[in-house]
Amino acid sequence: MDRPPAWIEPRAAYLHVPFCAHHCGYCDFAVSVGRDELMPAYVDALIAEMARLEVPRPMDTIFIGGGTPTHLPDAEFERLLTAIGHWLPLNPGGEFSVESNPESLEAEKCVAMRRAGVTRVSIGVQSFQPHLLKALDRAHRNEHIPRAIGAASDAGFEFSLDLIFAAPGATPDDWARDLDAALTFGANHLSTYGLTYEKGTPLWKDRERGRLMPATEDDELAMYEFAIDRLADAGLDQYEISNFARPGHRCRHNEHYWANHAYYGFGVGAARYVDFHRELNVRNTPDYIRKALAGESVTFQTELLTPRDRAYETMAVQLRRIAGIAFAPFEHQTGFALESLVGERLPALLDRGLLQRSDTSLSLTRAGRRLADGIVEDLLKSKPTPASRRPLPRLAD
Numbered sequence: 001m002d003r004p005p006a007w008i009e010p011r012a013a014y015l016h017v018p019f020c021a022h023h024c025g026y027c028d029f030a031v032s033v034g035r036d037e038l039m040p041a042y043v044d045a046l047i048a049e050m051a052r053l054e055v056p057r058p059m060d061t062i063f064i065g066g067g068t069p070t071h072l073p074d075a076e077f078e079r080l081l082t083a084i085g086h087w088l089p090l091n092p093g094g095e096f097s098v099e100s101n102p103e104s105l106e107a108e109k110c111v112a113m114r115r116a117g118v119t120r121v122s123i124g125v126q127s128f129q130p131h132l133l134k135a136l137d138r139a140h141r142n143e144h145i146p147r148a149i150g151a152a153s154d155a156g157f158e159f160s161l162d163l164i165f166a167a168p169g170a171t172p173d174d175w176a177r178d179l180d181a182a183l184t185f186g187a188n189h190l191s192t193y194g195l196t197y198e199k200g201t202p203l204w205k206d207r208e209r210g211r212l213m214p215a216t217e218d219d220e221l222a223m224y225e226f227a228i229d230r231l232a233d234a235g236l237d238q239y240e241i242s243n244f245a246r247p248g249h250r251c252r253h254n255e256h257y258w259a260n261h262a263y264y265g266f267g268v269g270a271a272r273y274v275d276f277h278r279e280l281n282v283r284n285t286p287d288y289i290r291k292a293l294a295g296e297s298v299t300f301q302t303e304l305l306t307p308r309d310r311a312y313e314t315m316a317v318q319l320r321r322i323a324g325i326a327f328a329p330f331e332h333q334t335g336f337a338l339e340s341l342v343g344e345r346l347p348a349l350l351d352r353g354l355l356q357r358s359d360t361s362l363s364l365t366r367a368g369r370r371l372a373d374g375i376v377e378d379l380l381k382s383k384p385t386p387a388s389r390r391p392l393p394r395l396a397d
C-alpha cells in the first residue's frame with residue numbers, strides 16, 4: 001500500500017531539550033539555565049510523551065534541538081537516545097541531527113551519539129574570534145571549537161556550523177575571517193544569521209542604553225551579500241535564505257519544514273504539525289514535566305488549519321527556499337493554484353525585481369532574499385482571514 005504523502009503523514013520528528021549552561025545575551029528562547037536538577041525528570045517526561053505514539057513511528061529525519069541537548073549528562077542523553085531508537089526508529093539512509101555547543105560536544109558524547117544512530121551535528125560556533133564571542137556573550141571560548149569539530153569528525157558525523165554576523169563591533173573583515181575559518185575546518189553546511197536584538201534581552205538593553213554599537217544596516221547587508229558570494233566560490237550553494245551546503249549536504253530535516261510537510265514535536269514549547277493541526281506544547285519546563293508524567297495533555301495550543309490556511313502557510317515557507325515554489329507540486333500539495341492565492345500582489349513584486357517567475361516556479365530574486373520576510377508579509381495580505389498573521393514555526397537550525 002502506498003504511504004500517505006509527507007504533508008499528511010509525519011516523517012520528521014523534533015525533540016526539544018531546553019537546558020543551557022549559560023543564557024547568551026542575545027537569546028530570547030525559553031531556556032532553562034541553572035535548573036540542571038530537572039534533567040532526569042525532563043528525560044522521563046520526553047519518553048512519556050513519545051510513548052503516547054503507542055506504536056513506533058519510523059522517521060526519515062530526527063532533530064534534537066534546544067537549548068543545548070549536549071548539555072545533558074551522558075547517562076540522561078543515552079536514555080533519551082535509546083527511547084528515540086524505540087519510538088522513532090530512523091529509516092535506512094535517514095538523517096538524525098543533534099544541536100550542540102562547542103563547550104559541550106566532547107569525544108565520548110559523540111561516540112555514544114554515533115552508536116545510537118545520530119548522523120549529523122549542528123554546532124553553535126557563532127564566531128571563531130574571541131572579541132565577537134565576548135560581544136555575543138557566548139559561554140564557549142574559541143579554543144573549544146576545534147576540539148568540538150574534531151570530535152564530530154572523528155565520530156564520522158556530518159557537521160554544520162552556525163555563524164552570526166553583524167555582532168556588536170563586527171566589521172566586514174571579521175565576517176570574512178569567520179567564513180574562511182568555517183571553510184578551513186571543512187564545513188559542508190553553514191547556517192548564517194544576522195544578529196537580531198530581541199526585545200528584553202541583555203544585548204537589546206545594552207543597545208537601548210547606548211552601551212554597544214550595533215552594526216550598520218549597510219554593513220549587515222554587505223556581510224549577507226558577501227557570504228552568498230564567498231560560499232558559492234567555495235562550492236556551498238545557498239539553498240535557503242540563511243542556509244548553505246555543498247551538494248548532498250543539505251539539512252533534510254529543515255527541508256521538511258520548508259516544504260510544509262507534517263512533523264512530530266516533543267518537549268517543552270515544541271511545535272508539531274500532524275493531521276493538519278498546528279500544536280504547541282506548554283512553555284514552562286516544570287509544568288511540562290508534571291503534565292507529561294501525570295499522563296495529562298502537554299498541548300497548550302491547537303488549531304486545525306483550513307485548506308486555504310494550509311495553502312498560504314505552504315506558500316510562506318516554500319518561498320524561503322532558493323528554488324522557490326514549484327507550481328504543479330504546490331497545487332498537488334495544497335489543492336490551490338498559487339496564482340489564485342497571491343496573483344493580485346505578484347505583478348508589483350515582479351516589477352520591483354524582488355520575485356522572479358519561470359514557467360514552472362516562483363522564487364525570490366537575489367535582491368528579494370534580503371527582504372524575504374516583508375515579501376511574504378505582503379503576499380499574505382491577499383489572505384482573507386486575520387489568521388494570516390500567525391507566526392510561522394520556528395526552524396530547527
Ligand code: SF4
Nearest residue numbers: 020023024027066067
Ligand atoms: S546556547 Fe543557544 S539556546 Fe542556549 S542560551 Fe545560548 S543561544 Fe540560547
